[in-house]
Amino acid sequence: MVVALSLMIILGLFLFERFYFSYGQKEFSDETVAWLQDLYLSQVLPVEPVSIQGQLCSESVAVIGHRGSVVDGQFADSDRMNLRNTKIGNTKLGIERALRAKIDFIEIDLRIFSGSEKDLVLYHDSNLGKLEDPTGLLKLEGRRIEELSYNEIDDLTYRILGTEDQDIDRSVLFFSEFLEGVADSNQKIILDLKFAKLMGPAEFTEAFEKMLFQLKKHKISRERVLFFGDFIVLTEWHKFVATRTSTGNFRSSECRLGYTVLGKHFENRFDVLIRPSRVFENLSQLQMPGVKKPVLVLPVSFASNAMLSRAEQREVDVWIYDTEDFRDWRGLEKRGVDGFILDVPKAYSK
Numbered sequence: 007m008v009v010a011l012s013l014m015i016i017l018g019l020f021l022f023e024r025f026y027f028s029y030g031q032k033e034f035s036d037e038t039v040a041w042l043q044d045l046y047l048s049q050v051l052p053v054e055p056v057s058i059q060g061q062l063c064s065e066s067v068a069v070i071g072h073r074g075s076v077v078d079g080q081f082a083d084s085d086r087m088n089l090r091n092t093k094i095g096n097t098k099l100g101i102e103r104a105l106r107a108k109i110d111f112i113e114i115d116l117r118i119f120s121g122s123e124k125d126l127v128l129y130h131d132s133n134l135g136k137l138e139d140p141t142g143l144l145k146l147e148g149r150r151i152e153e154l155s156y157n158e159i160d161d162l163t164y165r166i167l168g169t170e171d172q173d174i175d176r177s178v179l180f181f182s183e184f185l186e187g188v189a190d191s192n193q194k195i196i197l198d199l200k201f202a203k204l205m206g207p208a209e210f211t212e213a214f215e216k217m218l219f220q221l222k223k224h225k226i227s228r229e230r231v232l233f234f235g236d237f238i239v240l241t242e243w244h245k246f247v248a249t250r251t252s253t254g255n256f257r258s259s260e261c262r263l264g265y266t267v268l269g270k271h272f273e274n275r276f277d278v279l280i281r282p283s284r285v286f287e288n289l290s291q292l293q294m295p296g297v298k299k300p301v302l303v304l305p306v307s308f309a310s311n312a313m314l315s316r317a318e319q320r321e322v323d324v325w326i327y328d329t330e331d332f333r334d335w336r337g338l339e340k341r342g343v344d345g346f347i348l349d350v351p352k353a354y355s356k
């Protein structure tokens with residue numbers, strides 16, 4: 007009876023979510039998703055409970071600056087007429103704040119752009135709504151960051167709202183500029199590879215080559231770098247590394263990976279709720295020989311006891327994103343979470 011009821015509730019919520027509102031706008035609470043998964047898996051796919059010996063010391067939890075550290079900004083809709091407030095990451099200001107916070111990792115997003123330059127751009131999504139053209143010469147409506155040239159991107163600025171420093175640098179950062187800023191520090195970095203959409207094998211290879219060129223140029227050691235991505239991107243990375251012989255100071259085949267299970271994808275939500283073993287099968291396929299197991303990167307809505315139990319059984323580190331609430335942090339620490347990817351990392355106190 008309990009199993010049938012939980013299945014009916016899950017199906018109903020899936021259908022309601024699918025047809026009546028956009029996922030990720032908080033109408034469907036994270037707690038509901040995690041609770042339903044626990045209910046279903048406890049009845050249908052029992053697992054050992056998470057075994058925590060006393061209270062986890064927060065000193066062992068990694069703190070990661072999500073896109074550096076976000077700043078307040080604005081986003082323009084598709085016709086670029088109406089603006090709404092938003093959070094903007096990957097900015098020079100945000101990265102400087104994250105460096106001052108002395109956190110464990112700074113995470114940035116990397117995308118390709120048009121042209122032959124051996125560089126990448128720090129930008130989260132293809133949409134250009136967070137950018138404006140001070141020159142007024144570029145037509146941005148309907149275009150994607152990947153379609154722009156180096157010079158076009160260099161002319162754009164972020165829609166960052168006023169701060170205590172009105173003379174802040176609002177320009178879009180390139181990967182080379184980011185590495186120049188961290189090269190002389192011991193700061194560890196996470197490169198979230200936003201390469202999957204509309205890319206073919208040759209484009210993946212070109213993107214990876216450009217990334218490695220910059221890492222080697224700035225003498226960044228592989229111990230300082232993790233690569234994040236979804237299953238498609240990291241599978242392509244596996245193929246790429248298998249065809250390359252590592253040289254110099256950067257051994258790409260020895261870098262640890264982070265498998266990001268994106269909450270916005272319907273298939274991922276289905277896997278987490280109904281067939282969590284699929285997530286760990288994907289994770290095992292991404293294991294690099296002789297390298298520590300990939301990190302499992304989950305939104306807080308996927309951090310149920312069932313998922314955390316399976317991760318613990320397989321000795322997989324779990325890092326959580328999409329929560330800025332200290333009550334979540336404390337609760338998840340006790341349940342064995344190994345790291346938090348935070349928009350405002352300085353708010354987390356160890």
